[in-house]
Amino acid sequence: xxxxxxxxxxxxxxxxxxxxxxxxxxxxxxxxxxxxxxxxxxxxxxxxxxxxxxxxxxxxxxxxxxxxxxxxxxxxxxxxxxxxxxxxxxxxxxxxxxxxxxxxxxxxxxxxxxxxxxxxxxxxxxxxxxxxxxxxxxxx
Numbered sequence: 001x002x003x004x005x006x007x008x009x010x011x012x013x014x015x016x017x018x019x020x021x022x023x024x025x026x027x028x029x030x031x032x033x034x035x036x037x038x039x040x041x042x043x044x045x046x047x048x049x050x051x052x053x054x055x056x057x058x059x060x061x062x063x064x065x066x067x068x069x070x071x072x073x074x075x076x077x078x079x080x081x082x083x084x085x086x087x088x089x090x091x092x093x094x095x096x097x098x099x100x101x102x103x104x105x106x107x108x109x110x111x112x113x114x115x116x117x118x119x120x121x122x123x124x125x126x127x128x129x130x131x132x133x134x135x136x137x138x139x140x
Contacts, residue, residue, distance in 0.1 A: 108129030
């Protein structure tokens with residue numbers, strides 16, 4: 001069986017070598033496949049045509065020319081250092097609160113509630129994933 005399979009695989013390559021019916025001077029013509037594939041897509045440079053005007057809803061309004069009779073003041077610094085300090089403190093407090101909330105959630109500390117019915121909710125306060133207080137409440 002293996003011998004038959006080997007013969008069938010090698011027969012197409014051995015037949016042309018054994019046969020003397022071919023012209024020894026004949027050769028297979030070499031073609032440029034890439035050129036043949038790209039032949040229908042030849043680059044033709046288009047003539048310069050002006051672009052059509054943009055639709056009215058896309059057209060920009062012309063900017064009015066700056067008037068020379070107006071005097072421009074340099075931008076003033078309205079942010080005082082005391083305002084910036086308060087903002088920095090608020091950001092630091094917010095970050096500290098977020099960090100504390102993250103630690104508490106990882107430790108299983110918090111209050112969870114689940115709505116059971118339209119106006120009824122069950123809640124539980126946990127510490128280290130152990131329920132400390134459980135309650136039922138009415139939701140208004």
